Amino acid sequence: MNLAKISANGQITVPVEVRRQLGLKSGDKLLFLQKQNGEIIVSNASATAIRKAQAAFQGVAEEMGINSEEDIQELVNEVRYGRKV
Template sequence: MNLAKISANGQITVPVEIRRQLGLKSGDKILFLQKQNGEIVVSNASAAAIRKAQATFAGSADALGVSSEDDIQALVDEVRYGKGR
């Protein structure tokens, strides 16, 4: 169990063990999520954003027929320069 004290300004120091487990470093942001059962979960906001983006884009490469770095570069070139270049 880890305990943190709230300062008069509402600040907390995240215990080192928790920082390590969440992969947090100075300047990172943490996310507080309330589950349906009322439980509060603390998460690394950057990691949560990456997981959300991964879930959002899952299957997009297959749908676009992208299977290699060359395919990605072709899509970037198409967006930058238009078709036919």
């Protein structure tokens, strides 16, 4: 168990073990989520956003017929130049 003390300004220092587990570095933001049972979960806001984006995009490449890096480059060229290069 790790404890953190709250300063008079409401600031806390996240224990090093917790920072390592969450992959936090200076300047990162923490996300506080309250579950229905009242429990509070703390997570790395950037990592949470990436996981949500990954879940939202899961399967989209296959639906679009993108199966390789070459397919991605062709799509980029179409968007960038308006045609296949």
